[in-house]
Amino acid sequence: MIRDDLRMPTREGVLDAAAKIALILPPTPLLPVEIGGVTCWAKAEVLQPVGAFKIRGAWHRLTALTAEECERGVVAVSSGNHAQGVAWAARRLGIPATIVMPRNAPQVKLDATRALGAQIVLYERPGEDRDEVAARLVEERGAVLVHAFGDPWVIEGQGSAGIEAQAQLGHSPSRILACCGGGGLAAGLALACPDAAIHVVEPQGWDMVGQSLARGEIVRVGSTPPATICDALQPDATKPINLAVLQGRAEPGVEVTDEEVRAAQRFAFSKLRLVVEPGGAAALAAALAGKVPLDADTVIMLTGGNTDMASFARTLAGR
Template identity: 75%
Template sequence: MSADRLPTRDGVLRAAAKIAEILPPTPLLPLEIEGQRLWAKAETLQPVGAFKIRGAWHRLSDLTDEEHARGVVAVSSGNHAQGVAWAAKRLGIAAAIVMPRDAPKVKLEATRALGAEIVLYDRPGEDREEVAAREVAQRGAVLVHAFADPWVIEGQGSAGIEIAAQMGREPSRIVVCCGGGGLSAGLALACPEAAIVPVEPVGWDMVGRSLAAGEIVRAGPDAPKTICDALQPAASAPVNLAVLQGRSDPGVTVTDDEVRAAQRFAFARLKLVVEPGGAAALAAVLAGKVSVDEYTVVMLTGGNCDPETFTETISSV
């Protein structure tokens, strides 16, 4: 196995077949916004509350026996952590997850409950990739990157295979909550005829800026705070940009207030709990920042919210 290989559509199809053996498809829900019907893919209803279970399962279930014995290390603010922990528990693999101390309590507790070891780091202050590299070296483990791993990208793309099957055709566009670009790249491979629209928090649009610049752009030390904890990696990666270049419509960003409005909308209209990072794509559509039609799909990517924070959000106006 080589983590340097490029992800492929054949890999996405293989991942989709593997995932279909253990998980039912998540619902594709009809949605109406200002008179226009479109669709919402409810990845919030996955067993770990987020789409990350897809890439984690594809990656870990493809490990060799030797790699299986070495265990895995992952870096995550919570959703990838739970996906890796879930897959590792099911496959009998030791997992250590590098997580920020300020990650939502619900994500920390859920990852521990799945049996993974948590290695905490300070955000800001410590480089999470350096912490992960140290853990990999000390343990001799396999790194399962949250978005820059070809297996992870292919696994995330399995959502696009489900969407096309549920619609009976490829969507015209997919509006995607975007952190490092793993899901966006996977969907681009899964649905080659669809426009891919990554949506990022204001000040954290590293994928959009990198696509515009044609090279990796890193977040600066003055990057603003965002409630979208799942969408703030310091930079994307070459493998993600290689897939997305020429396929996506970069530059769509959303504010915290727009994200909160989307969380309230999803709760009121779809009866779904959606975390801030999981509501970014819907926020862009509600704010009129993305054009939509009857074959547009909006990804609702995660629903792991601290109860107190979510209650506060849906109670405010």
């Protein structure tokens, strides 16, 4: 069930978020890309100041805090991209930020989050419940939890990317392919572009949003989930608020393999001259693998580019 005290995100909220974000950040490019003889569009969120779209939801959420809430600070849970988005917004707004991050998060993401001035609290993945760790910190400090995907302001902020894409195209996209972890971006895009088909793309074995949409109820990952290179797309489950927005709006879920993701990373580098991390390349992987129909008004979200040089070099080398 959706908590009674949690408001639902709205398209008006998405428009408000887009207006706020336009005051501080230029639109990310919408780049033409040819796939299978079809020229469609790639939204390069990898070029955000923190290297990922997460800056959008973080900014919309933190700018909605009261003065008292700002003094108490914020707590977020993230493997890296939401962490950097929250840390970036918090530093700019002068708000104390604590980020709960997995000990096995990519070092480049841990280092970047610390460099932005946030305090990091590490947890074991798998083994510890990250939400329980965050809940203890919120209780101890009276801080505001900025959830990575199950927060209405965060959902609206992520949807601002859809408002930008629509303005850049000059009309609504026919469909949007979204890399999907918990469903915050997909839900925001569904609100932003009500006439567009929304395709959620998840790593193989981590299709919790896709399964939840198919069953009409929250599905949690099993006790022994498969390994995936998409570290940014590994939440245990979506939230009721995301499922409520996406139910009846999103297309059936799509899974991609690690090899398909690596091929997408190589494609983005060679064809678009962009560095895209594994989780940020999932939507492109689905397009390249022919798992989603494409047309001239399709938008593919390239959601993050925070990968370390060594692993990216191995991917480019085909290892």
